[in-house]
Amino acid sequence: MLSIQGLKAVVQGKEILKGIDLEVGAGEIHAIMGPNGAGKSTLANVLAGRENYEVTAGSIQYRGQDLLTLEPEIRAREGVFLAFQYPVEIPGVTNVYLLKAAINAVRKHRGEEELDAVSFLKLIKEKAALVEMKQEFLYRSVNEGFSGGEKKRNEILQMALLEPPLCIMDETDSGLDIDAMKIVAHGVNSLRSPDRSILIVTHYQRLLDYIVPDYIHVLADGKIIRSGDKSLALELEQKGYSWIGKHASAA
Amino acid sequence: MTTTEKDLTSLVQREYKEGFVTDIDADTLPPGLNEAVIRTISAKKEEPEFLLQWRLEAYRRWLEMDAPQWPHLRYPPVDFQNISYYSAPKQKKLLDSLDEVDPKLLETYTKLGIPIDEQKALAGVKVAVDAVFDSVSVATTFKKTLSEAGVIFCPLSEALKDHPGLVRKYLGSVVPAGDNFYAALNSAVFSEGSFVYIPPGVRCPMELSTYFRINAMNTGQFERTLIIADQDSYVSYLEGCTAPQRDENQLHAAVVELVALEGAEIKYSTVQNWYPGDEEGRGGIYNFVTKRGACQGKGSKISWTQVETGSAITWKYPSVILQGDHSIGEFYSVALTNNCQQADTGTKMIHIGQNTKSTIISKGISAGRGQNSYRGLVKVLKGAEKARNYSQCDSLLMGDRCGAHTFPYMEVKNPSAVVEHEATTSRIGEDQLFYCRQRGLSEEDAVSMIVNGFCKEVFKELPMEFAVEAQKLLGISLEGAVG
Numbered sequence: 001m002l003s004i005q006g007l008k009a010v011v012q013g014k015e016i017l018k019g020i021d022l023e024v025g026a027g028e029i030h031a032i033m034g035p036n037g038a039g040k041s042t043l044a045n046v047l048a049g050r051e052n053y054e055v056t057a058g059s060i061q062y063r064g065q066d067l068l069t070l071e072p073e074i075r076a077r078e079g080v081f082l083a084f085q086y087p088v089e090i091p092g093v094t095n096v097y098l099l100k101a102a103i104n105a106v107r108k109h110r111g112e113e114e115l116d117a118v119s120f121l122k123l124i125k126e127k128a129a130l131v132e133m134k135q136e137f138l139y140r141s142v143n144e145g146f147s148g149g150e151k152k153r154n155e156i157l158q159m160a161l162l163e164p165p166l167c168i169m170d171e172t173d174s175g176l177d178i179d180a181m182k183i184v185a186h187g188v189n190s191l192r193s194p195d196r197s198i199l200i201v202t203h204y205q206r207l208l209d210y211i212v213p214d215y216i217h218v219l220a221d222g223k224i225i226r227s228g229d230k231s232l233a234l235e236l237e238q239k240g241y242s243w244i245g246k247h248a249s250a251a
Numbered sequence: 252m253t254t255t256e257k258d259l260t261s262l263v264q265r266e267y268k269e270g271f272v273t274d275i276d277a278d279t280l281p282p283g284l285n286e287a288v289i290r291t292i293s294a295k296k297e298e299p300e301f302l303l304q305w306r307l308e309a310y311r312r313w314l315e316m317d318a319p320q321w322p323h324l325r326y327p328p329v330d331f332q333n334i335s336y337y338s339a340p341k342q343k344k345l346l347d348s349l350d351e352v353d354p355k356l357l358e359t360y361t362k363l364g365i366p367i368d369e370q371k372a373l374a375g376v377k378v379a380v381d382a383v384f385d386s387v388s389v390a391t392t393f394k395k396t397l398s399e400a401g402v403i404f405c406p407l408s409e410a411l412k413d414h415p416g417l418v419r420k421y422l423g424s425v426v427p428a429g430d431n432f433y434a435a436l437n438s439a440v441f442s443e444g445s446f447v448y449i450p451p452g453v454r455c456p457m458e459l460s461t462y463f464r465i466n467a468m469n470t471g472q473f474e475r476t477l478i479i480a481d482q483d484s485y486v487s488y489l490e491g492c493t494a495p496q497r498d499e500n501q502l503h504a505a506v507v508e509l510v511a512l513e514g515a516e517i518k519y520s521t522v523q524n525w526y527p528g529d530e531e532g533r534g535g536i537y538n539f540v541t542k543r544g545a546c547q548g549k550g551s552k553i554s555w556t557q558v559e560t561g562s563a564i565t566w567k568y569p570s571v572i573l574q575g576d577h578s579i580g581e582f583y584s585v586a587l588t589n590n591c592q593q594a595d596t597g598t599k600m601i602h603i604g605q606n607t608k609s610t611i612i613s614k615g616i617s618a619g620r621g622q623n624s625y626r627g628l629v630k631v632l633k634g635a636e637k638a639r640n641y642s643q644c645d646s647l648l649m650g651d652r653c654g655a656h657t658f659p660y661m662e663v664k665n666p667s668a669v670v671e672h673e674a675t676t677s678r679i680g681e682d683q684l685f686y687c688r689q690r691g692l693s694e695e696d697a698v699s700m701i702v703n704g705f706c707k708e709v710f711k712e713l714p715m716e717f718a719v720e721a722q723k724l725l726g727i728s729l730e731g732a733v734g
Contacts, residue, residue, distance in 0.1 A: 048685075048689050050685055051681065051685065052681075071688075072685065072688040072689055073688040073689075073691055073692060073693055073694070076688065076689050076690055076691040077691045081689075082689050084686065084689075086682075087686065088680065088682045088683050088686045090683055090686070090687075090700070090701060090704055091704055091705065092703070092704025092705055092706070092707035092708070093700055093701065093703070093704035093707075097700070098687070098690065098700070101690075101691075101692055101696065101700065102690035102691050102692065105690070105691035105692055105693075105696075106691050109691070141704065158690065162690075162691075
């Protein structure tokens with residue numbers, strides 16, 4: 001699904017990613033953990049193609065394509081989805097409008113017919129129920145006046161609707177209370193499929209209690225310093241990131 | 252330039268599709284302005300003596316006035332002696348039907364997408380149209396349907412002949428001949444315009460629309476519109492305008508007067524798409540317009556909605572005088588300035604009656620080197636017990652070479668009044684664009700969607716057909732975001 005090799009990236013003149021190697025197979029869930037400033041969000045943004053994140057070395061293959069040559073909207077239509085850490089507000093644009101524009105952009109790209117209003121509404125109601133989102137949220141301006149938890153649920157709603165092969169979740173758990181986290185986790189778990197890979201970027205272990213990853217990678221100072229299975233998260237929780245930094249060579 | 256800026260630039264740099272010229276013989280007066288010119292215009296229109304005297308009085312007042320210097324606008328002084336004040340396409344007199352209209356004129360309106368053919372219009376939405384080409388009206392549709400309802404909708408020159416009493420009573424009653432420099436000029440030389448009268452208790456059975464077209468070179472357009480809504484009547488009126496693409500600036504100085512009697516409501520919508528000039532600011536229309544409505548009767552309502560995308564210079568402040576108790580004034584505006592366009596626009600709400608209410612929603616979009624100013628006055632007179640006003644002025648900037656300015660004025664003489672003002676300035680954010688693109692939208696669609704969302708509160712006030720046109724003008728697809 002995704003193959004990252006020797007990836008280096010610079011943001012505002014500063015090298016943040018210093019050589020990342022990562023293989024994500026179809027159907028796998030990977031968690032990227034690490035202390036603040038390690039480059040976790042940078043990795044997520046580089047994958048999505050954000051401007052001002054300059055790749056200086058390395059390659060990213062996504063389903064046999066050179067991801068770095070694709071414009072952000074083409075990556076999105078090809079199925080690279082980023083659930084944002086800070087979803088933006090778009091005043092005056094209804095949530096439902098953005099969702100419809102998004103799904104039809106993806107469908108068009110695949111050569112499928114655009115969804116008509118009736119089938120779209122049926123589909124969106126079903127997906128909204130999955131993240132326990134009330135109908136009224138669909139008709140409000142995108143993220144405007146949403147609480148932190150509502151914004152994150154809205155991201156998962158979009159993900160559920162678009163059914164992308166590669167889901168990248170950037171600190172989705174930050175700012176969530178336990179109830180909201182359960183709802184988000186339920187949404188994500190229901191998307192687990194042999195054809196879909198999920199990359200979870202998180203600072204804390206607690207989201208991983210609800211979404212159990214196949215692999216965990218520890219990112220520190222722009223490099224993956226250790227990889228393991230889910231037990232690594234527990235170890236980290238107990239001993240902290242500084243411990244892993246010191247014992248990186250053991251990995 | 253980043254890709255974001257490039258995209259914004261390409262979005263707002265749409266072509267001006269209405270820039271063609273119709274090749275037609277015209278009866279045009281040589282440039283210049285003096286009393287003889289005014290007498291000639293009046294004679295050509297076969298006007299009654301009172302109107303000639305009114306024009307001459309306006310001209311004398313105008314001679315003593317200076318062009319206003321206070322707007323936030325920069326342009327070389329206009330040479331008023333270098334403008335022709337009358338131009339009419341040559342055609343047979345007294346048209347009985349559209350068949351007699353010069354095919355070239357019909358073709359012009361077809362190209363512009365204006366339905367002046369009733370048969371074709373019947374298939375779609377019913378809108379009665381008065382088409383004004385340079386200085387004369389070339390066609391007014393659906394006259395019969397309207398007259399059955401008692402509605403008078405005709406060129407002003409025709410109203411002067413058929414309903415002189417009404418015209419004499421109301422002409423200049425809201426915008427007096429010497430009101431301001433451009434209104435005085437208009438009063439002296441106006442050549443055409445639309446006249447509307449809605450009788451008591453009548454809800455006008457269709458939208459009324461006037462479509463203004465400047466065609467001739469070096470010609471000013473000075474139309475004058477007068478709308479009277481008698482007691483408990485209702486009318487929705489639309490105004491559209493375009494002009495050929497030329498390197499010279501052309502002057503448009505219009506006056507619109509609205510009168511709403513007791514319980515009457517007038518909804519006036521404008522989509523202004525005069526030629527804006529080229530990227531370097533060559534050419535384009537100078538749009539100096541005085542629009543004012545009087546809510547004379549108790550419980551009357553006047554609502555202005557404008558979408559200003561054209562003109563090199565826009566200077567207009569559609570206003571409402573809230574005389575009647577419980578009367579309501581509204582102003583909804585989207586003004587887009589791109590390239591070297593400049594707009595100084597806003598409104599005046601004058602509260603005189605008790606419990607009068609006004610709402611102002613202004614959305615300014617500046618791109619390129621465009622300069623966009625909101626200028627508004629909310630005035631509450633001593634007797635205006637419990638007057639209320641709410642004003643909201645939002646500015647959206649694209650790129651870093653444009654400007655947005657806000658000049659709100661308030662004069663409140665009654666302590667029971669409540670006046671609120673909110674203002675915001677924002678930029679289309681890189682984060683907003685990236686968010687939309689990450690969901691699969693092209694950058695262009697994303698910009699359209701964001702701008703569209705920004706203007707939503709104003710677009711929803713437009714009649715549907717006009718909302719579509721307005722959104723197209725802003726390079727925006729309609730679907731959903733407005734609904």
